[in-house]
Amino acid sequence: MISALFSNILVLCGLAVIAAILLYITSQKFKMEKSPIEEAIYNALPHANCGACGKAGCQDFASACYKADQEEFETLKCPVGGSNVMAKIADIKGMKAGTMQRTCAVLRCNGTCKNAPDKMEYTGLKSCRVANTVMSGRSGCPNGCLRFGDCVKVCQFGALSLNKETGIPIIDYTKCTSCGKCVQRCPRGLFEIRPIEEGKQVYVACRNQQKGAVARKNCTAACIACGKCAKINPLIVVENNLAYIPTTVSAVADGEKLAAECPVKAIQYRQNMQENKHEN
Amino acid sequence: MKTKTFALGGIHLNKHKISARIGIEELDLPDVVYIPVKQHIGAPAKIVVKSGDKVKVGTLLAEADGKVSARVVSSISGEVCKIEEINNGQGYLETVITIKREGDEFEDNMDMSDKIISEISDNRDELLEAIKNAGIVGMGGAGFPTPIKSEIPEGKKADTLIINGIECEPYLTADCRLMEEKSEQIVIGARILNKILGIQNAIIAIDENKRRSIARLRHITKEYVGVNVQPCKSIYPQGGEKQLINAITGREVPSGKLPIDVNCVVQNVATVYAVYEAVQKHIPLFRRVLTVSGNIDWNPCNYLVRIGTPISFILEKNKIQMDKVGKVLIGGPMMGQAISSLDAPVTKTTSGITVFSEQTSRKPETTACIRCGKCVDSCPMGLMPLNIRQAVENNDLNEMKKLHIQDCILCGCCSYICPAKIPLLDYCKIGKYELTKQSKKA
Numbered sequence: 001m002i003s004a005l006f007s008n009i010l011v012l013c014g015l016a017v018i019a020a021i022l023l024y025i026t027s028q029k030f031k032m033e034k035s036p037i038e039e040a041i042y043n044a045l046p047h048a049n050c051g052a053c054g055k056a057g058c059q060d061f062a063s064a065c066y067k068a069d070q071e072e073f074e075t076l077k078c079p080v081g082g083s084n085v086m087a088k089i090a091d092i093k094g095m096k097a098g099t100m101q102r103t104c105a106v107l108r109c110n111g112t113c114k115n116a117p118d119k120m121e122y123t124g125l126k127s128c129r130v131a132n133t134v135m136s137g138r139s140g141c142p143n144g145c146l147r148f149g150d151c152v153k154v155c156q157f158g159a160l161s162l163n164k165e166t167g168i169p170i171i172d173y174t175k176c177t178s179c180g181k182c183v184q185r186c187p188r189g190l191f192e193i194r195p196i197e198e199g200k201q202v203y204v205a206c207r208n209q210q211k212g213a214v215a216r217k218n219c220t221a222a223c224i225a226c227g228k229c230a231k232i233n234p235l236i237v238v239e240n241n242l243a244y245i246p247t248t249v250s251a252v253a254d255g256e257k258l259a260a261e262c263p264v265k266a267i268q269y270r271q272n273m274q275e276n277k278h279e280n
Numbered sequence: 281m282k283t284k285t286f287a288l289g290g291i292h293l294n295k296h297k298i299s300a301r302i303g304i305e306e307l308d309l310p311d312v313v314y315i316p317v318k319q320h321i322g323a324p325a326k327i328v329v330k331s332g333d334k335v336k337v338g339t340l341l342a343e344a345d346g347k348v349s350a351r352v353v354s355s356i357s358g359e360v361c362k363i364e365e366i367n368n369g370q371g372y373l374e375t376v377i378t379i380k381r382e383g384d385e386f387e388d389n390m391d392m393s394d395k396i397i398s399e400i401s402d403n404r405d406e407l408l409e410a411i412k413n414a415g416i417v418g419m420g421g422a423g424f425p426t427p428i429k430s431e432i433p434e435g436k437k438a439d440t441l442i443i444n445g446i447e448c449e450p451y452l453t454a455d456c457r458l459m460e461e462k463s464e465q466i467v468i469g470a471r472i473l474n475k476i477l478g479i480q481n482a483i484i485a486i487d488e489n490k491r492r493s494i495a496r497l498r499h500i501t502k503e504y505v506g507v508n509v510q511p512c513k514s515i516y517p518q519g520g521e522k523q524l525i526n527a528i529t530g531r532e533v534p535s536g537k538l539p540i541d542v543n544c545v546v547q548n549v550a551t552v553y554a555v556y557e558a559v560q561k562h563i564p565l566f567r568r569v570l571t572v573s574g575n576i577d578w579n580p581c582n583y584l585v586r587i588g589t590p591i592s593f594i595l596e597k598n599k600i601q602m603d604k605v606g607k608v609l610i611g612g613p614m615m616g617q618a619i620s621s622l623d624a625p626v627t628k629t630t631s632g633i634t635v636f637s638e639q640t641s642r643k644p645e646t647t648a649c650i651r652c653g654k655c656v657d658s659c660p661m662g663l664m665p666l667n668i669r670q671a672v673e674n675n676d677l678n679e680m681k682k683l684h685i686q687d688c689i690l691c692g693c694c695s696y697i698c699p700a701k702i703p704l705l706d707y708c709k710i711g712k713y714e715l716t717k718q719s720k721k722a
Contacts, residue, residue, distance in 0.1 A: 120620035130707075135370045214373070
């Protein structure tokens with residue numbers, strides 16, 4: 001009895017030793033050379049694995065940084081970490097980091113429950129994607145926010161939340177990392193990543209391409225394409241019954257005036273936007 | 281009576297055909313009609329009238345634009361008010377031609393008498409031209425232009441024409457009434473299509489529960505060569521094109537292929553009746569039969585209405601108590617779509633209006649999937665809706681393709697049968713939508 005037990009233990013231990021030796025040999029033979037610099041770069045990254053940089057993940061970004069020469073390195077940016085992280089990586093590599101414009105996502109719709117009241121009752125699946133396939137929108141606006149919050153579910157950083165009063169999502173720009181997940185997910189394409197200049201930002205919060213009178217029937221905050229903003233800054237495009245402020249328009253110079261002049265208050269102007277909080 | 285049916289899945293529904301014994305009644309003419317220029321699959325028709333023009337019933341309003349398109353004719357006589365954009369029921373705007381009614385005059389060449397003409401012209405092109413000029417599209421719901429379906433592409437051959445008189449949607453009885461009241465016309469229409477296709481084999485498929493229609497058509501087909509009646513088992517979705525082909529001929533339409541690839545052409549009975557009117561009586565498609573039914577306490581009806589009549593007008597004429605209504609659907613309860621505006625007009629493809637009470641129009645609470653596989657058993661296309669749901673939730677396009685989501689016919693069997701009340705059909709719908717969007721991008 002005891003001898004049987006003993007032999008069992010012996011056999012298993014023997015197998016373990018053989019396996020360990022085999023594993024050691026293979027690990028030595030197929031060893032991947034990993035440079036300590038790449039490792040250091042990887043450790044400096046925020047590890048969000050969001051893919052906002054355009055790479056498959058943080059590991060991929062780290063190896064791209066490691067391989068890059070000066071010129072290429074300047075094009076590599078980690079939007080989540082921001083300029084601080086890129087400066088750290090530049091220190092590790094001994095190179096100069098590219099300049100980074102601070103950005104955040106904006107919602108180009110102001111169709112709140114008050115501005116664009118519900119015209120119908122939707123009883124289907126509570127998801128923007130589903131609602132978008134069967135109807136134009138609860139308020140009747142075919143381009144506006146559907147107010148079911150698919151974007152909130154997709155945000156990894158908790159920067160989005162549905163405002164219970166207005167119904168539309170609000171963006172916490174201190175948490176937003178411009179990863180672009182919401183831009184991809186919104187079936188109406190309402191999100192846009194826009195630069196922040198000295199804590200100031202200006203954009204048209206409307207995507208409705210219907211004629212002014214039709215659009216106003218559904219939403220009081222709809223852009224009517226009057227063209228007033230285009231007179232203030234000729235860079236602004238008024239097309240398909242909709243104004244669009246290109247990112248080249250300076251929020252610092254024109255922002256306040258644009259927002260004040262807009263007769264339907266479709267132009268949103270934000271100031272005193274604080275720096276991103278999470279910089280690890 | 282030997283019945284046929286399809287091989288896979290299907291569900292048994294309570295049919296609720298409450299209006300089956302109520303004859304077709306001609307609805308009063310509305311004062312204004314809104315005629316959409318796009319009532320079919322394909323390019324919208326090109327408008328040829330302008331506001332201020334006087335039109336009669338049958339006057340051409342919009343010409344077919346391109347190959348896959350269909351003409352639109354006026355459904356009342358009067359004056360073209362304006363060309364505007366109105367809510368199409370789903371909230372989207374669509375271009376309509378608004379006509380204000382003055383009297384009721386018809387174009388001169390239209391033969392509005394009741395006389396049945398059974399002599400068919402031998403000139404195939406002439407027949408096809410007549411169908412084209414009448415602007416006929418598939419009236420079962422999809423709205424595919426009929427002339428294109430009737431012209432066999434080169435290298436392909438048709439050997440069976442199936443006339444779809446199944447009407448497997450609950451509540452709807454428009455096709456059933458049409459088969460009973462206009463049976464001879466339908467048989468002649470089938471013979472016209474036979475001639476165009478160059479075959480002698482038309483099969484009128486009817487649900488076994490429409491006994492009077494079957495008896496009537498059987499009696500009439502004795503006098504005509506090349507048209508037969510085939511009763512089919514009363515199971516949903518027997519009226520699906522692919523299911524019907526499988527039931528009648530035993531052939532299976534391969535994934536991504538059309539019925540013509542298995543030598544079949546399927547036409548709805550309402551379409552066939554329209555073909556008869558167009559060819560024999562020179563009446564273009566300006567009216568259709570539709571059922572107004574539902575589960576609230578009122579009179580269900582089968583109406584012959586002019587295309588473009590606002591739905592609110594029909595419901596008003598039906599003396600419906602709007603405060604009891606929870607939901608109005610265009611089509612039947614299985615595949616119909618809820619509408620958000622009653623101003624939406626009747627189109628060539630509107631086979632019925634179903635009205636539900638407040639209580640029954642709510643969606644039930646969903647619980648977790650228990651992977652019982654009932655949806656898989658019921659799917660007539662042999663798909664796996666539970667896995668499709670997972671793929672759609674993860675937005676995994678490759679997985680969706682692997683699960684053949686594009687073959688889904690959106691019949692709704694899976695949602696109906698699901699014990700957890702998961703809206704599986706909705707997931708299939710978004711999946712299909714997202715795949716089409718992606719393939720358009722690529």
